[in-house]
Amino acid sequence: MIERRQYIETLKRLKDKNVIKVITGIRRCGKSTLLLLFEEYLRETGTSPDRIIAVNLESGDFRHLLTADALYEYIESRMGKDQPYYVFLDEIQNVPDFQRVVDWLYAKPNVDLYITGSNAFLLSGELATLISGRYIEVRMLPLSFAEYCSAFPEEHNTPKLYARYLLNSSFPGALEFTDSKDIRAYLEGIYNTILVKDVALRKRVSDISQLQSLIEFMYDNIGNIASSTKIVNTLTSMGRKISVPTVESYISALTSSFILYRADRYDVKGKERLKNSAKYYAADIGLRYFLLGSKQSDSGHILENIVYLELLRRGYEVYVGRVGQSEVDFIVLRDGLTTYIQVSQSILDTRTRDRELAPLLAIHDHNPKIILSMDYLPMASYNGIRQVNVYDWLLEEK
Template sequence: MNIKRPEYLKFLLDWQDKQIIKVVSGIRRCGKSTLFDLFQEQLLAQNIQQEQIININFEDAEYENLCEYHALYKYVKDRMLPDKMNYIFLDEIQHVADYQKAVDSLFIKKNADVYITGSNAYFMSGELATLLSGRYIELKMLPLSFKEYTSAFPSIISKEELYRNYVYNSSFPYTVNLTDRRNIHAYLDGIYNTVVLNDIVTRKNIQDPSMLKSVLKYMFDNIGNLCTAKKIADTMTSAGRKISPRTVENYLDGILDSLLMYKVSRYDIKGKEYLKLQDKYYLADIGLRYYLLGTRNVDQGHILENIVYLELLRRGYQVYIGKAGNTEVDFVAQDYDGNTEYYQVSWSVHDESTLQRELKPLASINDHNLKVLLTMDNDPPISYNGIRQKYVLDWLLDK
């Protein structure tokens, strides 16, 4: 089942034929290759000929001989039509040694429209970023949003049931085709081990994969909690697994580079400054948490917080944890124009003391920016002195 990804597809259509390299990054299996398929269908619908489309997926053994930039450049150049625009798709290009040289050589041709994907953050770092500075635009892709996920199922299924399946079964696109929990577990096992072994252990030259797994379990179990490398190292050491904060930092760099997790820094709302200490971490897919940890010690509030964080990323915001005096705002969301919105997330605020606790940080902010309290309470929208309370599933569905 190919689920439509309208926002991502619009991005590619908006940049079509513009003299800039289109880069799509995202964790493995989040749907980058399918997005290319959907976009190529759009190209054909525009009466662009199949011969104008050159598509290479470097995870296909058929193209293994092209994993060297001279060979790749020659292969593509020999297939380009001289008198028409050529649409060049290079999928999982991090497998090609020095690929940036081939990409740059293709980019400078007037009849080449170049699109590339990669499954980690570091493939767009270092030499490539330097060589192609100012020549590329990046689309950061995530697994399915809740809205995209619900589009794959009959409307008779309630939003609440769909949400439970969304977080428990995973938001990776292919899982909507799997109904058996054992098959979903096996599929997530493949993603997890590929990411850990290929994108973290190999890349960071980690000598103790079992320690990395222990750190990952800790991180998965502490989404939405303030973390430091020292705190993680102390926890591991107290459990009999001695590790230094420096080694933990190396592991965290690998985890973030693999796009398995995202780090969210803190922002002092009143002081208007970014804080360097104590970050929070959120998962690219909550289903991986259930895969690795099972259903024990599940904090549904933090899981909902994780879902809201990812949705804010999808909507194009820069996201921070807000410090408001002695209180904390779950998310400060800033758009590209510098507009700011504040979000507090709580599973339920039917208890009056919980409601007051969640409202307090937002109420302490004196500016007139949007302030929203998102909960799983399916109540009519209500306002508390300008703070809007919304049913989070409607918000996720953009209602």
């Protein structure tokens, strides 16, 4: 198993804290494996195995626990009265009224509770009300480029690994396959499960082909400014008539299932969020290739997509910046600090470099400004704007 150090370190920090640890993320991103890794850490650091209660609610071994009462009674039967117990409930959304179980267990003073789910509905409605102020969400993503490279310690050709990372998917399970047909079949299974269970059933979608057309459109337009009206007009012109409310409902479900991510726009000079349009990014580029085919390369926006996901992994709040009529790829906030980031495949051509630098040069403050590119050049600076190789940036220690 690939060490998901970033997430393990987060769980270590939260261990024994009086909050519910809610681990969310797209299906098959590694949530169950993370719990196994953390259970192993607990045992290695002296926790007795009988104080670890782990229930995978997608496993047939626990099929008799798919009601709130049965699940709670099982856990309670495994517990003593005094010692702390570590309770792991994997894919808890499979239990109707699971909110009650979470509330009951949180009320016990000797329970350290960890739950996982594959979509943001886990924290919607009644659960969010019940545990408001009493949980911390840990959002997982598929493998980072650095994590992916760690699976190939003898491979040192970084561009080759990057190309494989894109085409063969960042889902951990895809590493088990070498044949492209097998990888496609694996991704098809993930896609269909999300489409049916996380979106169509929850939104009561009657026209699945309409939903598929929208997903394909969004994945084909990663990194482009999009509004509901623009999406409706484009799909209608393609013969897929759809309404603005339907588009907004579907996109909400897609982002809640973590197959799609939204980055809002922010006006740097006006210092305000722009609500009418945003950019969207894919959870996995391999999934994009599965949907659109390998000819749909658009390498510039794909690189932008990879950088966006990495910024999320590193705990940044990420916006798309507007500076007058120009655009900064990302404005990122963390710990009260702001950084401006531009992403370009190459800035060796002076015209390209000038075009990419212009929005950053138009920002007259002293916050860090970075341009990420694939160019292998000595570290350079342009009027205080640092040029950084994107491979080095993706692989750097965080």
